[in-house]
Amino acid sequence: MSDLISQNLNMVFKTPKGETVHALKDLNFTLKKGELLTVLGPSGCGKTTLLNITAGFIRPTSGTITLNNKEIDGPGVERGMVFQQGALFEWLTVSENVNFGLRMKKKDPIETQKKVDEWLEIVGLKGFGNTPTYQLSGGMQQRVALARCLINDPDLILMDEPLGALDALTREKMQSLVLKIWKETGKTIILITHSVEEALLLGERLYVMAPRPGRIHKEYNLPFASMGLKKDLREIKKNKDFSAKREEILEMIWNMEEEIMGKEI
């Protein structure tokens, strides 16, 4: 049982003005081992809050969230995180970034080096080990971030809009990479995204979240991720089923946004 289980998760923030914001309300879900969950929603729906709670950076106001029956009460190696902007240590080289976690744990340097080479090959950065990270392009930086996270062999990988800052072409390549890694390692992955297409393509399961209060609005089980493992991603996008789902979700989000805007004006 290495499931991620959330029970009645609530998160309430206080703004500096004294208003209370219900970022998450009564969130209940279970994520089985090896599942790829994508989370979609308009801004302010609590996606990142959910991820931060799962990573252990913040504590929920009430409710529990457990991984492998262990309550999450702080950041840990078993939950790796990939950020939107890489959050790489630009003063280190690619391999130094990748082996950061193992170095901090004072693991055997030779073994570490072997692992680094393996992972660099998997993410397609073979031979870039000694390159300073600030010289890499955005896509390459995300590959380093992926390798840096995966080398620690986490049970759960949290991705906070990892491909949000990339151009369309690089993004497509990276989407394949994420799927490839998911398949090869069998890790549980939660991926947050703004892009409906990405959420559909990558998510084995998809949560569409709604704001005020942040909650799971709708849940989908999707076939496209498994299809993507075998087929070209672009082919899937032409799929009729895919287009229908995309339109449906887009409309759902549009309505949510309109609701918010209407309230504000």
Added chain:
Amino acid sequence: MLTQIVTFLIFFAVVGCILYGRRLIKTEKVDAVFGNPERALGGTHWVIVGSSFLLLIWLYYSWDIAKGFYPKSANELCQVAKVNDSLLGLKYQFPIEQRELKSTSQIKQENKNLKKISIEIQNSNELNNQQKTILIGFISKTTQLIPLLTNEDLIENETKQKIIEITGRINLLTENFQKLDYPFETEQELNDRLKAVGEEGGWGITKVNAGSGTIENTIEVPLIPATSRGLKFHTAAQELNLISDEFFKLRNHNPQFKNKIKDLKNEIKLYRKSLDDSQEVASTYAKNIVKIARRIEFASIYPPNALNKMQEAIIKFDNAQIQAQGGLRFIDIFLFPAGTIVASGPSCSEQGSGRWLPKPSDTFNKFILMSKPSVGYKDIPLLWIKMVDVSKTIGFILPDWIADILPGEYPVHTTDGIVKQNFKGSVLKVVTGDFKLFKIPVPYGHIWDSFMRVFLGLVFGIIIGVPLGLFMGLNRFAKGFFDPLIELYRPVPPLAWAPLIISVLGIDNTGKVFLLFMVSLSIMIISARAGASGTQLSKIHAAHSLGASKKQILRYVIFPNSLPEILTGIRVAVGMCWGTLVAAEFLAGTTGIGFVENVAKKYFQYEVIWITIFIMGMLGLLFDVTLRKIIDKTIPWRGKG
């Protein structure tokens, strides 16, 4: 010699570079429109022109070009200046460089004074009518004195004779002056003079002798005439001094005048005696009237045409001496810009830019001289090394209490008066450095002292400031607790602290290092704090997820992330420390570059002042360039994260 070569080199460099620049414009493809910053790229040849111009201006305005090409010109101009100086008093009597005769202007002035005083008396409320009448009477009597001096019929024969005699002497001098072999020097005199000239030395620093010479032995302008032209002027100046003395001894006092002024003085004296203390105002006015009468008595007032012959003679001589100057006048005009050589009494000096702007050649020579460790400045070399036994360092590092805490007692002398050494005593010798090992070279001197002060102040500032700053950037308590302390002392200009710190901690190194420590500490704290608080949260989150501990995050994430700010802080701190140090050394101290400049200022050693300015500039530049290199090497990711 060197100056001449350098001047020519600079000249050709400037011309060559300008020609090259013009040709480059013609051959270059013009694809950059106005406003395109690319048009400012390159241009080393203009750098050469720019620096050459600076050097050229320096050479020119410090009169080094004059010194290089006409080394005797200052000496000759000194002799000319002597003549001008001697002639000045006589010339002022006549409308030669003035608008009117000295007699005329003096009469005008005293009449004006008398009129002013008379109006004052008439309008005064503190004087009664009787007093007023008496005082006005004195004034009119004083006014009547003047015509007695200016009446041609009253002038005495003796005075006339004297004037004719003086005029004759001037004319004779002019006649002689125009002769080629004036002043008819004998072989013996010539040899003596040339010997004296040789002993006196040349203009500026010409003889650099580190063995015997201290640096104070330079001559601004040599006085003894070195050339025959110079001698001519020198002798004429001496003769003119005698003539001038003769003239100013002469008084145009005829018997009538003498009687009148004697009566007036007596009258006023008696009147003032008759007044009591309550009539002080009247007494004061009477005193002032007597003063004017005395001025008239001692002024050289003559009848309008009495000195005509003498005026002609002086003009004739002046023309003759100007003619005799010949090419020297053009050297004076063109090679001594913004000033010239001026004589006052027997001595000559540079007046103008050549005075405060030392000649490059002089500066260079003095620098070479000062660099010699045996000369240095105030018996301390600028930068040298001495051999110091390693034991001194060991004794300095090991604390003395190591010996104190050992069991046993220090040796006590016996009744025979012998001291037997024991183990505890031996240990004390080691920890105090009282033993011989081997010697290592250690730098010392003014430059080293200044450098070490900056270095130590900076190092202490970094050691304490960086951890404290990082801590303050991450911890609310630390920020709140230390902020008032820093914000209280930081806005005060560091030099404002200097008098206090120097008087508490002494004028030696401790005070200055502490002052610089204060300067660098606040800068380092602020930069380290900015660096720490500027760390992206996602990086810290990432490090947490990767399993790093708090310490590791501080060491491997927050510290390297703040490094750009810290290094920039160090660069700023070095500049601040360097500026503060020099000023602190000005205030008090016995070594250091600022000290050298301060002492040089007291003795008007302009060369030394400029040398210290150059040294400070060079060291400051060296620090900055080194730090820039270090910054480029250590944080290449800066601005690219």
